[in-house]
Amino acid sequence: MIEISNIRKRLGSREILKGINLSVEKGEIVAIVGHSGSGKSTLLRCINRLIEVDGGDIKVNGVSVRKYNPVELRKIVGLVFQTPVMFEGNVGENISYGLRISKNKDLAYETEEVERIAREVGVQEFLSSDANSLSGGEQQRVALARALILKPKVMLLDEPTSFLDPKSGGVIENLILKLVKSRALTVIWVTHDVSQAKRVGNRIAVMQKGRIIVTDKSERIEWGKVYV
Amino acid sequence: MFDSINLSLNVDIMVKLVLASSLAIVIVVVSYLKEIGVARDFSSAALRGFLQLMLLSALLTYVFLSEIWYGFAVPIITLMILLAGYTSARRVGAGVAVVKPIVITTPSITAGALFSLSTLVVLGVIPTEPEFIIPLSGMAFGNSMNICSLTLTRLLSEIKNNKDKIEAKLALGATSDFTVREYERIAIRWSLIxxxxxxxxxxxxxxxxxxxxxxxxxxxxxxxxxxxxSIFFMIISSGIMTSVIASHFVKLRIFTQAHQLIL
Structure with missing residues (x-):
């Protein structure tokens, strides 16, 4: 589903990604674990082409991301950021954003989908509330719903629970797992928390200073050697 | 023509200038008594302004009387364009590395101001005479310059302050044009207020x-x-055109064709 081949990315004078290789099967959840500054977020942004790689290639469904219309690619490859950014307007308007900007608008479908997905993520009672008035956890639910309403095939999750307290983080983690598994989505879940990586990932890729140093099932990784 | 525009430098006018300068003494005295500290600045500015205006009036007198006034008008207008583009670019500053302001300000001001001026000339509102073309060009370029500076400063500041929001929208499949539309509207409206x-x-x-x-x-x-x-309509239409063109150029510079924000 996702094939990343030898990608390189430089930001300013610093080489952030130094030849990343990674394959993610359809329906698989790969957790990428690494310390701050290891290049995890940059890698996700390269996959949905928010930034351009300097070298190498990324394929989604066997097609290079460069060959996709970027706007269409980003609908197939959803990205949830570490800190949710709420747009102007209420929760319903936030969730429907991706549908409202599309060329083929269908108001009835939009209303129905917003209500359905809001129930699924647990924000149905806030649909008319100002999105910026919600708590961090509620905002992250809205951000998830906003990406999922576009029916992506791939979800890129950039530390989606790291800014939440442990209890809310755990709730959101379980919610995300439920949502992506019920849709059989292909997921790359970036985290700096090894225990979270072990809980969520079918496989784990350990990233260090712009390189993936090991990719395997959690139980096969010699954690003491690769992640200190 | 010369008589009609009354540019002759006669004794009467010079006496009036000297009498009007009595107000300058008031400025210097008030500044001294109240210790405001602007007397020196004012004096040098007044002297500089006097010399510049005398030079300009001498130049305009010569140009207005010339049979080939347009031969002078073209370099004068070109100088206006270059100065306006440079001044506006300096105002916008180099805070945004990816944007070279002068590449945006000069063509925007030129296109905006020339659009309004040429419309009024074609419609016959402005006669094609130097007394009209040169000062009105100054007004059009000057105002376009101010509006261009205001638009760019506000637009770049809005985009920088809302970078996360813009990227979140791009990540949901919005086009670059769509993500900055509201900031563009805010900047243009603000510059015209x-x-x-x-x-x-x-x-x-x-x-x-x-x-x-x-x-x-x-x-x-x-x-x-x-x-x-007519002058106001010219100023506002050249302003809005300049503003729209400048913000379009900004979008071209800060987004790639793949709708990636590179600010």
């Missing part, structure tokens, strides 16, 4: 400079009012 407010209070709170000048030169109030309104 001072000029539109001036238009709104025209003739109530103040009589603008051009109309005052025409009235003092003995032009009928109705004719002066018509010209003043």
């Amino acid at each position: 001072p000029t539109i407010d001036n238009l709104r209070t025209l003739g109530v709170i103040f009589i603008p400079g051009a109309m005052t000048g025409m009235l003092m030169a003995g032009i009928s109030p109705v004719t002066a009012a018509v010209y003043q309104l």
Whole structure:
């Protein structure tokens, strides 16, 4: 589903990604674990082409991301950021954003989908509330719903629970797992928390200073050697 | 022509200039007594202004009388364009590395101001005479320059402050154009507020400079009012065109064709 081949990315004078290789099967959840500054977020942004790689290639469904219309690619490859950014307007308007900007608008479908997905993520009672008035956890639910309403095939999750307290983080983690598994989505879940990586990932890729140093099932990784 | 525009440098005018300068003494005295500290600045600025205006009036007198005035008008207007583009670019600053302001300001100001000027010339509102073309060009370029600076400063600041929001929208499949549309609207509207407010209070709170000048030169109030309104429409239309073009250029510079924000 996702094939990343030898990608390189430089930001300013610093080489952030130094030849990343990674394959993610359809329906698989790969957790990428690494310390701050290891290049995890940059890698996700390269996959949905928010930034351009300097070298190498990324394929989604066997097609290079460069060959996709970027706007269409980003609908197939959803990205949830570490800190949710709420747009102007209420929760319903936030969730429907991706549908409202599309060329083929269908108001009835939009209303129905917003209500359905809001129930699924647990924000149905806030649909008319100002999105910026919600708590961090509620905002992250809205951000998830906003990406999922576009029916992506791939979800890129950039530390989606790291800014939440442990209890809310755990709730959101379980919610995300439920949502992506019920849709059989292909997921790359970036985290700096090894225990979270072990809980969520079918496989784990350990990233260090712009390189993936090991990719395997959690139980096969010699954690003491690769992640200190 | 020379007589009609009354540019002759006669004794009477010089006496009036000296008498008007008595107000300059008031400025210096007040500054000294109240320890405001502007006397020196004012004196040097006044002297500089006097010399610049004398030089300009001598130049304009020569150009207005010349048979080939357009041969002078072209370099004068070119100089106006370059200075306006440079001044606006300096105002916008180099805070945004990816944007070279002068590449945006100069063509935007030129296109915006020339659009309005040429429209009025083609419609016959402005006669193709140097007395009209040169000063009105100055007004059009000057105002476009101010509006361009205001638009770019506000637009770049809005985009920088909302970078996360713009990227979140791009990540949901929005086009670059769509993600900055609201900031573009805010910047353009904001840049035009001072000029539109001036238009709104025209003739109530103040009589603008051009109309005052025409009235003092003995032009009928109705004719002066018509010209003043034409000037305002020219200023606002050149301003809005400059603003729209400048913000379009900004988008071209800060987004790639793949809708990636590179600010």
